[in-house]
Amino acid sequence: MIYEPLSISDIMQQYDKTRLENSRLLAQRREEIYEKIPIIKEIEDAASSSYISSVLARLTGDTNPDLDYKTVSQNNRKRTATKKQLLVKAGYPEDYLEPIYTCPLCQDTGNVEQGRCKCFREKIINHLYLQSNLTNILEKENFDTFKLDYYSKELVDDYDFSPYDNMVNILSSSKEFVENFSTKKSHRGNLLLYGEVGLGKTFLTNCIAKEILNKGHQVFYLSANELFQNVLSPYLMNHEKDLAELYKYVYNCELLIIDDLGTELINSFTLSELFEVINQRNIQGKSTIISTNLGLKELRAKYSERIVSRLIDGYTKFKFFGENIRYKKSLNSTNN
Ligand SMILES: [Zn+2]
Incomplete structure (x- = not known):
């Protein structure tokens, strides 16, 4: 994808284009109707010439009652009604x-007016949707389609609360995050979603993204792999100019989502770039959501201390646990 900033004049140009297209369409319709129902053209011509005559009469002081403004308007209303009847009779909308x-x-x-x-x-x-990288997914994955039923109410392992209660909690904190996002201008917080595969982390991320986009904010979604492979590495290592705007967008967009951290190839380059992204966004008060299948211990083992300490200190952490719900979901969809 290529990031394209949107300006007011771009939007105004879209309106110009729409008006032009619509007037062309109307001209086509006129041609079509004049050919099929020629009397409509005659009616329209009569309406406009009587209107012109009435204006002229007023200007020249002509008192001919047929050219009186009221009479002309009345006659033209009748003409319009006849025109509509003719259109409907020929199978067109009025x-x-x-x-x-x-x-x-x-x-x-x-x-x-307002x-x-x-x-x-x-x-x-x-x-914003187009630029978010998420357009299609959000149709299916949003807070309305998030199902808590997939999460078990039984206690597991050493946890004091069930996966279900955990998700209730996470869901309400996520909605709070969305609320805060629209009321604050910066420093709206960061989220770290971690835990094993198939527990709904990406799904939840999409729910949050959709709400925030709908409130008119910028959201940019990238898997960790895309972030490094498609944006940061080619821009910084190969100087691909086309990526300049996208590179800036990684740093400046209001919400950056890095999905599946830990699946990218980790080397000294990606480590230092990840630190830059996390750190710069923090300093500028831009929000970031990171999801990962790694636990906090594994994060510490894979990433440098300075990265992990920023994640621990600057992010609200949601731990996902319980049974893999993807399996339950697939059973559910085959039953439906
Ligand atoms: Zn409008």
């Missing part, structure tokens, strides 16, 4: 020749 608006609220200008139209915000959110 508004087939009316101006076409993709957003009728602002008539594709982006502005309404300020920006809601479609303006939607354009920004769509853009």
Whole structure:
């Protein structure tokens, strides 16, 4: 993917384009109808020429009652009604020749009386979705589809609470994280999601991402492997200029999600880059969510102390435990 920042003038250009496309479409419709129902063209011509005559009459002081503004408007309303009847009779919708608006609220200008139209915000959110790297997944994975039933209410190992209670807790803290995210401008917190495979860490990350995108914030999702292989290494080692914006986005986006930390190839380069990303984002008050299948001990063994200490101190830690739920899910989907 290529990161493209979005400016107000980009959005305004999108509106220009929409208006142009819609006016072309209307012109096509006119041509089509004039050919099939020529009388409609005659009706429209009569309406506009009588309107012009009425304006002229007013300007020149002509008192001909047929050219009176009220009479002309009345006649034109009748013409419009006839036109609609003709369209419907020929199997078209009655508004087939009316101006076409993709957003009728602002008539594709982006502005309404109170300020920006809601479609303006939607354009920004769509853009954020595209840039997040997550577009398709979020349809299926969000807080509405998160199922607690997969987690057992039985105690396991030495834990004082069940996997179910643990998830209830994690879920409510995650929602709190989302809430805080929209109220604060920076230092909105970081999350470290850790525990064994198949316990719903990535799913939960996607739930959080979706909520935050919907609130109009930037989210950038990368697996640890993608982060190093597709962005950091090619940019820093091969100087790939195309990646400059994406590289900056790793550091500047409002929420960076690094999924599956520990699956990347670890060497001195990736260690120092990971530290830079974590540290710089902390300093700038940008949020990061990291998920990993490694436990805290394993993290310590794999990564340098300065990385791990930043994760321990600066991140709210959610430990996932219990039975692998992927298996339960796959059984469930084959039964459905
Ligand atoms: Zn609008």
